[in-house]
Amino acid sequence: MRILFMGTPDFAKRNLEALYNNGENIIGVVTAPDKPKGRGMVLTPSDVKKFALENNLPVYQPLTLKDGAFLDTLKELNPDLIVVVAYGKILPSYVLDYPKYGCINNHASILPKYRGAAPIQRAIMDGDKETGVSVMKMDIGLDTGDVIIVEKVTIEENDNFETVHDKLAEAGSVALLKAVDLLKKGEATYTKQPDTFTYAEKILKTDCLIDFNKSSDEIHNQIRGLSPIPLSYTKTPDGKILKIVKAHKTDIKSNGANGEIVSLDGAILVKCQDGVIALDIIVPEGKGKMNATDFINGRKVKVGDILA
Secondary structure: OEEEEEEOOHHHHHHHHHHHHOOOEEEEEEOOOOEEEOOOOEEEOOHHHHHHHHOOOOEEOOOOOHHHOOHHHHHHHOOOEEEEEOOOOOOOHHHHOOOOOOEEEEEOOOOOOOEEOOHHHHHHHOOOOEEEEEEEEOOOOOOOOOEEEEEEEEOOOOOOHHHHHHHHHHHHHHHHHHHHHHHHHOOOOOEOOOOOOOEEOOOOHHHHEOOOOOOHHHHHHHHHHOOOOOOEEEEOOOOOEEEEEEEEEOOOOOOOOOOEEEEOOOOEEEEEOOEEEEEEEEEEOOOOOEEHHHHHHOOOOOOOOEOO
8 A cells, every 4th residue: 555644743753653664655755844943943854754754755845735736746656545644734625535545634632522733732621531543534624534443542630741642642653553454454444423523722822821710620731731832821920921841739728819829838839719739840931941949949939929
């Protein structure tokens, strides 16, 4: 089976790696154009491109797929199957319809829950105990295709975006290989998604601001769902941004105002709706990641301060 792979970030790279290591016939890799990164704004290739080049796989980086822009290349490659994992562009119908076995997508949720751009973050932020990956046959809708296979993973109490991402990348690789094998054998079955679904909207800056009027569960889920990137944040009384890498819930009760620092004993302990949450690892504005105790020892905050 001639497989064309389309993907961009690390999650996609791990799926490509699984296909490659399984000996699949990968005829080409399509990924996003290199992007400027860092202070020097150096053009940097995607994780998928790096892997492809390291393993002598042909790389294609079209600026657009619209209006048949990729059709000539598609005809030249003549794939039997296109595998799409976090590519970052909507596939037009001429791409979807070209391969004999269609296009399959590995999506990081148990569809139809969390269609869209940020399924991993939203699942954690919503306090879900379980998520997974769904390999589906793509159609013209956004994550609406018939599902071939699902692999589930558990979200533990202290998992964050990074740890769940890694669990799903591993589960996704397993699911993808199973789906490709089923397609090759002609044994794939397709389950239509229910009409009821949820949408995982892209993470915006407004999603990152902590509201201490919420419960400790909600705040803890927000912090871990956005860690290590892009990170949730609050502001100190002098207006400086304080990003939160790690926190934990406590059994402490307080009569203080929501957002008030009630203790600096080993962490920054902040009153919220139903108790106190402890901020353990932080990134102060203009600084690197540090333990809250180091920030406290620098006398940057004091008991009674309000974070907002």
